[in-house]
Amino acid sequence: MSKKNILRYIILGLLDKKELTGYDITKIFEQEIGEFWKAKHSQIYPELKKLEEDQFISYKMETVGSKLEKKCYTIREEGKRELEEWISEPTRELLANKDEFILKLYFIREEKDERINKMFEEQILMHEEKLEHLRLRKQIVFKTNQEKELNYGHYLILDHAINREEGYLLWLKEQQNNLQKS
Amino acid sequence: MSKKNILRYIILGLLDKKELTGYDITKIFEQEIGEFWKAKHSQIYPELKKLEEDQFISYKMETVGSKLEKKCYTIREEGKRELEEWISEPTRELLANKDEFILKLYFIREEKDERINKMFEEQILMHEEKLEHLRLRKQIVFKTNQEKELNYGHYLILDHAINREEGYLLWLKEQQNNLQKS
DNA sequence: CGAAACATGTAAGAAGTTACATGATTAC
DNA sequence: GTAATCATGTAACTTCTTACATGTTTCG
The missing domain is CATH 1.10.10.10 (Winged helix-like DNA-binding domain superfamily/Winged helix DNA-binding domain)
Structure with missing residues (x-):
């Protein structure tokens, strides 16, 4: 339906x-x-x-x-x-979150694979850049509290996008750290 | 390319x-x-x-x-x-992360909209269910450390999925909390 | 014995991308 | 003047979903 x-x-x-x-x-x-x-x-x-x-x-x-x-x-x-x-209407389906990088990780079955460190480096850089860009936008668009109230929806999605990137980055760095210890 | x-x-x-x-x-x-x-x-x-x-x-x-x-x-x-x-090959593109719920939020421009609380409730329930399911799978599939080492890729994507859901849920609850305060 | 799971395919259509195609306006 | 941006569209193709289509095996 x-x-x-x-x-x-x-x-x-x-x-x-x-x-x-x-x-x-x-x-x-x-x-x-x-x-x-x-x-x-x-x-x-x-x-x-x-x-x-x-x-x-x-x-x-x-x-x-x-x-x-x-x-x-x-x-x-x-x-x-x-x-x-x-x-x-309730939003029942959670749509596909396609992630090519995560799939590549999935196919690397050994923690010691040489490629894995370089892959993490690349992704960390990409997501850091994206996060930086999102934070800058938030700063520019929502300078005052009034702007937040007037465009609450926009504020929410920007905040969510930033949150998502922060989470992704933390996970990447944590996994990279785990690799170097082993 | x-x-x-x-x-x-x-x-x-x-x-x-x-x-x-x-x-x-x-x-x-x-x-x-x-x-x-x-x-x-x-x-x-x-x-x-x-x-x-x-x-x-x-x-x-x-x-x-x-x-x-x-x-x-x-x-x-x-x-x-x-x-x-x-x-x-480096994974350069970050693919679309389609999210119908977040888009609906985007179109609600007022913090005081009556529908918004119900929408958060629904999403929180959905993501809690999903998280529960993922955690259960991790418990079942990776009982021992040996299983993790033997199938590192699988461990990584499950862990990432759990991490993603946790982050999403935290954000939902934080926003819901903000709403109730105002 | 009946339902769930196993097993493989095709057809039609919707959704999404890339390329083709053209031209006007603005900022430097 | 020339490059970037504004502005609108179509064609061909790929990707993805839904529905059609069929039959076997296993578990309870």
């Missing part, structure tokens, strides 16, 4: 906040919510078209400069209902 | 440990590695066929009872090389 096509709901959720173009939505995926869902413009534009056909959203054309046209999408009442339904 | 079709490498990795049927592999996805990659039998059987055609693996038929036939696959030298290449 669980709802599909989550991309639809994400787009509706974004438009519920403010009117956006397909390009804007693409940028939001790259920045704010990319930690928890990814979508390319080639998926976003057709989905916007379908949502418009289904009367969940509508758009008006705006002109930038003298020629460039853009479609500013807004959510309709039907779209808002659809969105509320999705949010209110 | 990053390698694709990770399912191939996972299957090769599994066969590198011991010979398996398509059914065995399906079960392993449901149990051991489902936390980090999912695949249904409808994806596994065609992939086994392709791997065999590409000469990375081979199979021999075995009969169960008097009629039921099964294909026992083993990895070939070419397959081992392919697998080693994948493992040794």
Whole structure:
């Protein structure tokens, strides 16, 4: 019974906040919510078209400069209902958390494998970089407490992403430490 | 440049440990590695066929009872090389961690939204159940230290999954607590 | 004897990625 | 002027899920 096509709901959720173009939505995926869902413009534009056909959203054309046209999408009442339904419905499935690195570890069966240390080093660097980047964003976006209250959802997901990276890093370092002792 | 079709490498990795049927592999996805990659039998059987055609693996038929036939696959030298290449190559991309619940939170912009408490309750229950299940598995599979040494990869991914769930739960409870204070 | 587990496949469709395709505007 | 960014779309392909399809063996 669980709802599909989550991309639809994400787009509706974004438009519920403010009117956006397909390009804007693409940028939001790259920045704010990319930690928890990814979508390319080639998926976003057709989905916007379908949502418009289904009367969940509508758009008006705006002109930038003298020629460039853009479609500013807004959510309709039907779209808002659809969105509320999705949010209110229990989230029963925990979706796949694909992790290529962890799988590689799984196939290394000996603690003494030479490659394992280098692999940990690489991953630690990657996750440290990501964590640094997330922390910087949090600092920039939520300078004051007011900004946190005004955009609680955004605050929560950024905080969760930071928490996740911190946990991952701690685990990596702990395992690396265990290796060096043995 | 990053390698694709990770399912191939996972299957090769599994066969590198011991010979398996398509059914065995399906079960392993449901149990051991489902936390980090999912695949249904409808994806596994065609992939086994392709791997065999590409000469990375081979199979021999075995009969169960008097009629039921099964294909026992083993990895070939070419397959081992392919697998080693994948493992040794740096894992540069961090794949999508889709999380429907976190996205729903993102779209709730007010801390005072009535639904938010119920949503946290549900998620906490789900993750507690999952954590319990993982801990039980660790207890059963790794009773002795010898078992850990003999199957270090398996130990690592189980430990990582537990760690991940613990972190998620702590975050959920912390946020829930914050809500009740305000 | 009946249900659960074993065992293998294919077909249709949804979801997601990469590449193709084009052009305008802005900032340096 | 030129590179980065803004802006929108489609085509081809891969990946993944759901459903279809069938039959055997084992356990209680």
